[in-house]
Amino acid sequence: MEARGGKQDMEQQKLHTAACLKAFMLTNSTKTNLNLYDHLTRLLMRLMDERPPDAVDVIEDMSRDVKRALFVERQSTLRAAPHTAATQRLAERQRLLFTRGEEGDQEDELIETALPNVSEVGFYLEQAGVGLGREEMQRIFLALKQLVESQPLQHCRLWGKILGIESNYVIAEAEYREGEEEEEQSTEETAEEEREAETRDDEEESEAKEVSNPLPQSTYKPPPVVPKEANRTGVNKFVYYVCKEPGLPWVKLPSVTPAQITAARQIRKFFTGRLDAPIASYPPFPGNEANYLRAQIARISAGTHVSPQGFYQFGEEEGDEEEAIPRDSYEVNPDFEGIPVPEMVESLSTWVHHVQHILQQGRCTWVNLAAKPEEESYEEGDAEEKEEEPDEPEPEVGPSLLTPLSEDAELFHTPPWSTRISSTLTSQYAVAVLRSNLWPGAHAYVCGKKFENIYIGWGLKFAGDSYNPSVPPVPQKEYPSGPEITEALDPTLEEEEMLNAALEEQQAAQEELDDMDEEEEEGDDD
Incomplete structure (x- = not known):
């Protein structure tokens, strides 16, 4: 139990x-x-x-x-959504660059195309120790192919890359076909006409106010506006497209004006990587970062784009009689045989500038701002005897095209150029490399008949030991004082009594004279 x-x-x-x-x-x-x-x-x-x-x-x-x-x-849909990184989104865009087009388009491209051989340029830049790397150059090559297919371009090349604080700019230099750029010119002209109409309306309103209530007028006269150079000429000879990364959309930069080039010479600003970013500087820059980028591109191209001597030549149309007129065009010399690499390295005389020099006006061709239109000169022809016309200003002349680099001046005791050979071990296969000391980042190479210019830098010019900002202008003089605007002092009590007594005496004397005149008139009537 x-x-x-x-x-x-x-x-x-x-x-x-x-x-x-x-x-x-x-x-x-x-x-x-x-x-x-x-x-x-x-x-x-x-x-x-x-x-x-x-x-x-x-x-x-x-x-x-x-x-x-x-x-x-029970999980949240926000938590379940995949997070796409910026690099992944960029890779998806760049994947489209590697898609092949139709076979018919490829056959047309083999016959005639504006697409440059960036792979060959990258190879020589790699020999010179300059460039962006093979992978990035290949992506840029495909991005330029996409640009050429989407725009009616006659010529296109890789200008370079300008670094920025937030992002960089990959820059392509292009030239439109004949008759493909008229729309842009018309839109710009209409915008300028609208601005002029607004200024005229403001002036008319101010004149109406002055008539009703006259005020002291200022004697200051703003300097005349330097006109912009037309497309396909001067600083606007080429069109420039930029993109932040290969695969992203290309953005066309606006044309540059002389005022923007003049202001860009006086300031130093790093690029942010945003084309719509404002430029806070002194003196004020007339535009945003897109305009500032375009002005710096024009300055860099005018100072650093070079070629071997003899590769370009002036056309036969311009005769000896027109030697005084600066030439602005050239053509490729078919008889150019190339210059040996050792000579290109030893002497700067074998290199020449093939981009026009920018004058102090901000243009490549000088314009006379003191000249009056024909109608005004005809109407004012009778007044020439009364007012003498001012002396005509002397035309500004800069270095002509195809000027050797040996004539370039030093800056801050620094030679403008440095040359070297890419390899001393195999000099028979080496290339001549040219580097600009005034625009750090600008390079050029020559190998036989082939040469190329490229810029990879921050877009700033060499400023010596330190940068000195522009000095503010002299303040305007005060308005000239005169008796009509000078404020009088209040009289004292004694002065007022003396003035009243004098006025009473004058009034009494006047009354006596009036009485005497009346008596004489009555006597004559009798």
Whole structure:
């Protein structure tokens, strides 16, 4: 009897322990509202269904998957959305560059195309120790191909890359086909006409106010506005497109004005990488970063774009009689045989500028701002005797095209150029490399009949030891004082009494004279 009672006690104890354990396993978690009993049940059912080999090794992963499957429906959609990084988005855009076009388009490109051979340029730049790397040059090559296919361009080349604080600018230099750029000119002309109309309305309003309430007028006269050079001439000879990275959209830069070039010469600003960013500087720059970038491109091109002497020549149309007129065009010399690399390295006389020099006016060709239109000169012809016309200003003349680099002047006791050979070990296969010291980042190479210019830098000119900002102009003189505007002092009491007494005497004397005149008139009548 005692043995049976002990067995019953043990069984009851086991049942009690099992009940306590089951109750413990059925306790829900305060975080997930799940319990261990249900989790183990699901895990064992999955093990029996899948029967994986080496279940003991994967049971932890299966337990995590079983627990994760319960939270799929409860997860937030914001958390489940994949996060796309900027590099991934850029890679997706650049993947489109590697798509092939139609076979017909490729056959036309093989016949005639404006696409440059950037791969060959990258190879020679790599020999010269300059460039952007093979991978980036290949992406830029495909980006230029995309630009040529989307725009009616006659000529296109990689100008270079200007670094910025937030992002960089990849720059392409292009030239439109004949008759493809008239729309832009018309839109710019209409915008200028609207501005002139607004200024005329403001002047008319100010004149009307002055008539009703005359005020002292200022004698200051603003300097005349230097007109912008037309497209395909001077600083606007080429059109420039920029993009932040290959694969991103190309953006066309606006034409540059002389005022923008003049202001860019007086300031030093790093580029931000945003074309619409304002330029906070002194003197104020007339435009945003897109205009400032275009002005710096024009300055860099005019100072650093060079070629071997004899590669270009002036056309035969211009005769000896027109030597006084600066020439602005040239053509490729078909008889050019190339200059040996050692000569290109030893002497700067073998290099010449093939971009026009920018004058102090901000133009490549000088314009006489003192000249009057023909109508005004004809109407004012009678007044020539009264007012003598001012002397005509002397035309500004800069270095002509195809001027050797040996004539360039030093700046801050620094030579403008440095030359070297790419390799002294295999000089027979080396290239001549030219580096600009006035525009750090501008390089050129020559190998036989092939040459190229490229700029990779911050877009700033060498300023010596320190940069000195422009001095503010002399303040304008005060308005000339005269008796009509000079404020008089208030008289004292004694002066007022003396003045009143004098006025009374004058009035009495005048009355006596009037009485005498009346008596004489009456006597004459009698």
